[in-house]
Amino acid sequence: GKDGSPLLCGSIPGLVPKQLRFCRNYIEIMPSVAEGVKLGIQECQHQFRGRRWNCTTIDDSLAIFGPVLDKATRESAFVHAIASAGVAFAVTRSCAEGTSTICGCDSHHKGPPGEGWKWGGCSEDADFGVLVSREFADARENRPDARSAMNKHNNEAGRTTILDHMHLKCKCHGLSGSCEVKTCWWAQPDFRAIGDFLKDKYDSASEMVVEKHRESRGWVETLRAKYSLFKPPTERDLVYYENSPNFCEPNPETGSFGTRDRTCNVTSHGIDGCDLLCCGRGHNTRTEKRKEKCHCIFHWCCYVSCQECIRIYDVHTCK
Template structure:
C-alpha cells in the first residue's frame, strides 16, 4: 500500500483527482509550492486525509505552509541526489502521486522518497518554529549544562524534537499497521527523521571587545538539508532487503517485515528498508513507471553510474558539439567593479542512444 495521502497545493490549486485515488500523495502540494496564508488552507476539504490527520491539520494550521515547503525541499533534494542515475527522481505534472507508478513498488527508490520527504517536513517545520512566527512552537528550551566553563547556552536552539514529533503525528496515521507496505513506509519515514535528529550541530559565537572571546554562546542547529540528502542517499545505497512474513492475531493476519538475508545485520530505525526489486530503468515501461534513459545526457569519461556505459545500458551514445557564451578574462577595476569579456566555448555533449 502506498502512502495514500492526497494534499492540497499551497495556492489552493487543487490536484486533478478523479474519485478516490489509490496513489495520491500528500507531498503533491510541494511541486508548485509558494508561500500560502493560513486562511487559504481548509483542512476539511483536503481529499484523502484520515480523521486524525485532518484534526492535526486544523490544530497546527499555521504550520501547514511549512509542510508544503518541506515537501518541495524533499523533491528538489531527491532530484539533486539522483541527477546522474538512471532513475533521476522524475516528477510528472498533473499526476497526484507526483512521481508516477515508480513509487507503487516497494523498492529502494520508494524508500528514499519517503525518507527524504519526511526529513523535509521535519527540517522546514523546525526552522519555522525557530523563526518565532508560529505561536504553537518556538526555540528548544531543554538544555543540558554546558560541558565546560568556556561557553554557555544562548541564541535559539532549534527544537528538532518538536519537528520530529510533528512529522510522526502528521505523516504516519494514514498507514495501515497490518500491511507490509505500511510498515515499510513508517520505517523509512522514521529513517528520514533520524537523519536530522542524530546529526544536530552545535554552533557557537564569540562575544567581547575587539573580537575577543570573553563570552561564547552556543546553540543547536539542524544540519544543512544538502547534508541530510547525502546521509539518506548513503542509507539508500546500503538499504536492507526485507521479506514479508505473516502473523495471526485475533483480528486477522498481520504482515511483518524480516531481513531476507539472515547474515546481514538487522536494520535499525535509521536504515532504509524495501522488499521489491527496482526496475532497471533502462527502457521505457509504462507499467513500472520507468522513462528509460534514451536521450539522457551522460559522462563519457566516467566509469560510474553517470558514465555513458552504465547510463545508456550498453546501447551506446551520440556525441554532438554545443556552443555556449561564457564570461571570461575577468578583471577587477579599482574601485569597484569587475569587467569581463564574453567568450564562446564549444563542448562535447553525449546523449544515450
C-alpha cells in the same frame, strides 16, 4: 483566520481524515510541511541526478512520482525517508525563525554549557519538527500490512537522521570578535548532509521478507531481514522487499521513464557514465555554444569588467 482554515485543508487533494484533522489543528505550520516535502524532492533529485532513476516527478498527478512508489523498492524507501526528514527539517526551521505561535525555540538545553560558553541564540526544536512529521507523514500508514510497516520504518529512519545530526553552533563575543564569551545553540545540519547520509543508507538498504501472523485483529504482516548472515537493520537503516525495475526502458507500469536523451558523462566509468546510464544503447554527441564571461579585470575601486566569450561544449546524450 480560524474560519478560513477548513477551506484550505479541504483543498489539498489526497489527504486521509487524520491528516485533514491535523491540517486544521496545525494550520499555521502547514506551509512549512509543504515546504519540507518540496525540499525532500529537490534533495532526492540532487542525490540521484546521475542515476538511471533520477527521481523524476510528474506535475499533473497526485502521485508525484508516478507508479514508482507503488512497489516496495529501495527507491520508495529513499523517497519516504527524505520526504519525512524534509518535513521535520522545514517545520523545525520555521519554528526557530519565530513565524508561528504554536512552536518556538527549544528551551530544554541538554546538559550544562561547556567551558567558556553559555546557552544563547535560538536552539532549534527538532523534537517538535519530528513530532509533526510523524503525525502527518505516518497518518496514512495505519494498515496492518507489509507496505505500511515498511513506510513507517523508512519515515522514521529519515527523521532520526535529523536528530542524530543536531550539533552546537556558536557565536563569539568580546572586544573585536575575540572569543571571551561564546553563545551556543543547537542547530540542524545542512539538509544536504541529511541527503548524503540517506543516500548511503539507500545504497546499503536491507532486503526484507514479509511474514504473516494471526492476531486478534486479524492478519498482520511484519518484515524480517531476508539474509540472517547480515546484521538485522536498525531503526536508522532503510528497508525494502521488492526488487527495482532497471529503469533503462520506458515502462508506464513501473513508472520508469527510461534513460533516452539523458545527458551522460563520457569520461566516467560509474553509473553516470555513457555506458551504464545509456544501458549499452550508445550515445549521441552534439556541440553546444554557450556565452560566458571571460577576461575579467578588477578596477580600483570597485568594479569588475568582463568580456563575453563563446565556449563550445560537447554534450553527450543517451540513444
